[in-house]
Amino acid sequence: MNKKKIETICIQGGYEPGNGQPRQLPIVQSTTYRYETSEDMGKLFDLESDGYMYSRLANPTCDMVAKKIAAMEGGTAAMLTSSGQAANFFAVFNIASCGDHIVASSTIYGGTFNLFSVTMQKMGIDFTFVDPDCSEDELNAAFKENTKAVFGETIANPALTVLDIEKFAKAAHQHGVPLIVDNTFATPVNCRPFEWGADIITHSTTKYMEGHASTIGGCIVDSGKFDWTKYPDRFPGLCTPDESYHGVTYTERFGLGGAFITKAVAQLMRDLGSTPSPQSAFLLNLGLESLPVRMQRHCSNALLMAQFLENNEKVSWVNYPGLSSNKYHDLALKYLPNGSCGVISFGVSGGRKAAEEFMRNLTLASIETHVADSRTCCLHPASSTHRQMNDEQLAAAGVPADLIRISIGLENIDDLIEDVSAALKKL
Numbered sequence: 184m185n186k187k188k189i190e191t192i193c194i195q196g197g198y199e200p201g202n203g204q205p206r207q208l209p210i211v212q213s214t215t216y217r218y219e220t221s222e223d224m225g226k227l228f229d230l231e232s233d234g235y236m237y238s239r240l241a242n243p244t245c246d247m248v249a250k251k252i253a254a255m256e257g258g259t260a261a262m263l264t265s266s267g268q269a270a271n272f273f274a275v276f277n278i279a280s281c282g283d284h285i286v287a288s289s290t291i292y293g294g295t296f297n298l299f300s301v302t303m304q305k306m307g308i309d310f311t312f313v314d315p316d317c318s319e320d321e322l323n324a325a326f327k328e329n330t331k332a333v334f335g336e337t338i339a340n341p342a343l344t345v346l347d348i349e350k351f352a353k354a355a356h357q358h359g360v361p362l363i364v365d366n367t368f369a370t371p372v373n374c375r376p377f378e379w380g381a382d383i384i385t386h387s388t389t390k391y392m393e394g395h396a397s398t399i400g401g402c403i404v405d406s407g408k409f410d411w412t413k414y415p416d417r418f419p420g421l422c423t424p425d426e427s428y429h430g431v432t433y434t435e436r437f438g439l440g441g442a443f444i445t446k447a448v449a450q451l452m453r454d455l456g457s458t459p460s461p462q463s464a465f466l467l468n469l470g471l472e473s474l475p476v477r478m479q480r481h482c483s484n485a486l487l488m489a490q491f492l493e494n495n496e497k498v499s500w501v502n503y504p505g506l507s508s509n510k511y512h513d514l515a516l517k518y519l520p521n522g523s524c525g526v527i528s529f530g531v532s533g534g535r536k537a538a539e540e541f542m543r544n545l546t547l548a549s550i551e552t553h554v555a556d557s558r559t560c561c562l563h564p565a566s567s568t569h570r571q572m573n574d575e576q577l578a579a580a581g582v583p584a585d586l587i588r589i590s591i592g593l594e595n596i597d598d599l600i601e602d603v604s605a606a607l608k609k610l
């Protein structure tokens with residue numbers, strides 16, 4: 184299935200029913216699995232045979248959806264998690280522990296920034312944040328003796344910076360560590376980071392992948408290309424026996440294609456249990472079926488909206504990678520030739536007051552903190568998520584008081600532009 188085009192994988196990947204089996208993905212709503220003998224079960228615990236024992240670790244419905252996402256990204260193995268936060272935590276924690284260091288882009292999603300700079304810092308993992316637009320020299324200078332990985336987002340949420348994946352992959356590989364890319368906003372429909380040198384991909388499937396604002400979820404995909412065995416001292420968890428798991432050495436038993444994900448399941452899911460429900464995996468799978476069609480519409484709608492905003496006199500600035508005036512347009516043409524995403528940010532002339540009034544004037548776009556689903560939604564951070572900050576603090580945080588973030592949905596673009604146009608006209 185890996186060789187098929189993405190539209191086909193999205194429909195037919197992951198689950199191939201046999202004769203007389205259900206056409207739609209079955210929901211295996213079971214915590215446990217029955218075996219004939221204790222020996223059969225023993226082999227599962229020793230990871231000597233394939234199969235299921237307990238749904239905290241793995242469940243057939245979830246695995247079939249993970250297999251589809253692995254094929255969409257062109258990876259060798261994948262694991263679903265209960266949220267995007269869990270996916271990013273597991274992806275990093277699978278290779279870094281107390282005393283280690285990670286290099287990360289400074290414009291990553293606020294939730295991930297907090298996870299790294301507060302919670303994982305408390306666990307003894309150190310982070311250096313670099314400007315995604317930094318030079319190769321600046322990037323190389325961020326590495327330390329104990330660096331275990333580099334982390335960035337294809338299109339950052341909500342800064343909309345575009346990551347130069349090749350630049351980050353080159354630096355990571357020169358220092359013998361993998362590049363982890365959060366591909367949530369682009370989705371594999373618009374960018375496949377493995378083709379540009381990334382080694383591990385994460386997703387918040389909550390966004391475009393599920394696409395209908397119904398289900399929180401995440402995913403980790405392995406390219407199978409990073410050779411952990413070249414650096415056994417740097418990645419002992421993958422290259423030496425796991426005494427907590429019957430002495431298995433993941434790279435030996437599962438090869439480069441399976442080691443990372445098997446370790447994440449066998450250790451992290453076992454101990455931390457951020458498991459999605461099979462119902463959630465089913466809903467995610469429904470979303471994936473239409474992802475290529477939806478992404479095309481999200482992007483064409485968003486480009487028309489961005490162009491409209493750019494030409495409106497009441498709008499002071501527009502940030503959308505698809506606009507030819509955008510700072511990241513060249514990177515977007517390279518990495519995202521079919522479109523970027525449906526999220527735009529822009530400034531309303533007249534600052535905070537005008538932005539608040541604009542929000543009140545909208546009738547179709549609803550006010551939400553969410554992004555990336557079928558319904559158009561809008562957020563004015565200065566009067567909601569960031570309301571405790573004054574104008575100076577907001578500017579310093581890169582969220583100026585006049586900033587509006589709009590996530591363009593799948594409605595008819597004429598209706599959306601009319602709504603925004605009328606809201607601006609009343610100012």
Ligand SMILES: *Cc1c(COP(=O)(O)O)cnc(C)c1O
Pocket residue numbers: 266267268269271292294295336339340365367368386387388389390399400401
């Ligand atoms: C939303 C988001 C996350 C967090 O995902 P949840 O599913 O909300 O836990 C991580 N990364 C990016 C880029 C996101 O947009």
